[in-house]
Amino acid sequence: MSVQQRVDRELIELGLRLQQEGYRFTTPTPLTHERVLQRADRCLAKDPRDVFGWSMPFDQGLFGTERFQALECAGILEQQDGLWRSTVRWSSLNDLLFVHSSFPTKQNDAVFFGPDTYRFARAINAYLQRRTTPVKHAVDIGCGAGVGAVLIAQAYPQAQVIAVDINPQALRLTAVNAELAGTNNIAIYYSDLLASLEGQFDLVVANPPYMNDQQQRAYRHGGGALGEALSVRIVREALPQLSQGGTLLLYTGVAMVAGADPFLAMIGSMLGSDFSWTYVELDPDVFGEELLKPEYEQVERIAVTLLTVSRN
Known part of the structure; x- marks a missing residue:
């Protein structure tokens, strides 16, 4: 199994875990997303929806050691100013869950969902x-x-x-x-x-x-x-x-x-x-x-x- 295949397998496992935990998130327009993040209580993620839906920064302590390591293995974390962010979002569509690019989608190769x-x-x-x-x-x-x-x-x-x-x-x-x-x-x-x-x-x-x-x-x-x-x-x-x-x-x-x-x-x-x-x-x-x-x-x-x- 190649490195990329192992990373993608970890990403699939993350999606399955979120589904089992009842995770749901409806992705709004970029303007709505931006306005929600401007609220005073939206500075630091408090739960997985904040991390994988609202693309909010989070402290490593939000997840246990094993789960944090799994996120690292999935290749979806970036660090900035001592905090972490997910580079992907997960959105609900009926009973399905789709992974796509995090907010804001500024990269040329961003994968859209909205x-x-x-x-x-x-x-x-x-x-x-x-x-x-x-x-x-x-x-x-x-x-x-x-x-x-x-x-x-x-x-x-x-x-x-x-x-x-x-x-x-x-x-x-x-x-x-x-x-x-x-x-x-x-x-x-x-x-x-x-x-x-x-x-x-x-x-x-x-x-x-x-x-x-x-x-x-x-x-x-x-x-x-x-x-x-x-x-x-x-x-x-x-x-x-x-x-x-x-x-x-x-x-x-x-x-x-x-x-x-x-x-x-x-x-x-x-x-x-x-x-x-x-x-x-x-x-x-x-x-x-x-x-x-x-x-x-x-x-x-x-x-x-x-x-x-x-x-x-």
């Missing part, structure tokens, strides 16, 4: 509940923490599910989360969207970054004028790889300008007579603080949308 993840998961579950045929071949594009892949793999244990990302850290944590969820039908690959994959799929899901991020962090920056480029590219490249009756489920965000939806205008020509599709706003107004930034000075609001496209 309110968008919960909405994305609800969209997937709602689709799977109304689907009338089994899923056989599915792919989660830009898998991040692997939520899409895990949900599909759990719902269809006989399906071949693939999780792809260009972020090695995302692939690593997806593997941890897949094992923690008890799934054994997920294959994990490094791929720029579907570039490394052949064949057709009867289900493609994606929750890509959709912001215009000045730092161009991979988990956040969608490219283009207002963060729309990656979502447009997913539609362009995924539609040809849909099997007959196959579906693309794309959860994304759109910066609305002068009452118009620029993303929908860009993909309209791709959605010809070969496809049936629906497009809905799941939330009309998210990340309002972004409108204070120069690149968003012409934007009225940022909405999150769900595009569902099926090959006829």
Whole structure:
């Protein structure tokens, strides 16, 4: 067993231990997280939720010697000013637990999990509940923490599910989360969207970054004028790889300008007579603080949308 495999095994064991202890944490928006941490009583962690949910610093004495050593072996601790912090968070999704990057997510290879993840998961579950045929071949594009892949793999244990990302850290944590969820039908690959994959799929899901991020962090920056480029590219490249009756489920965000939806205008020509599709706003107004930034000075609001496209 390699060093990395031993570290990941310790991470899986930590997740199992947290589950057994009844740990639960719902990850809020970064702005809410920041405001909570600004409270006077949030200077030092008092329990595992503070450590692994709120990403608060903690004194070594919070954990017993054996458990602290296990955290060190898992490779998730960093020390600063005599205190310790976890470099990962653990978030609840129904009965599942997912490991992802700690707050604040400033690193370029940060692995995202937040309110968008919960909405994305609800969209997937709602689709799977109304689907009338089994899923056989599915792919989660830009898998991040692997939520899409895990949900599909759990719902269809006989399906071949693939999780792809260009972020090695995302692939690593997806593997941890897949094992923690008890799934054994997920294959994990490094791929720029579907570039490394052949064949057709009867289900493609994606929750890509959709912001215009000045730092161009991979988990956040969608490219283009207002963060729309990656979502447009997913539609362009995924539609040809849909099997007959196959579906693309794309959860994304759109910066609305002068009452118009620029993303929908860009993909309209791709959605010809070969496809049936629906497009809905799941939330009309998210990340309002972004409108204070120069690149968003012409934007009225940022909405999150769900595009569902099926090959006829």
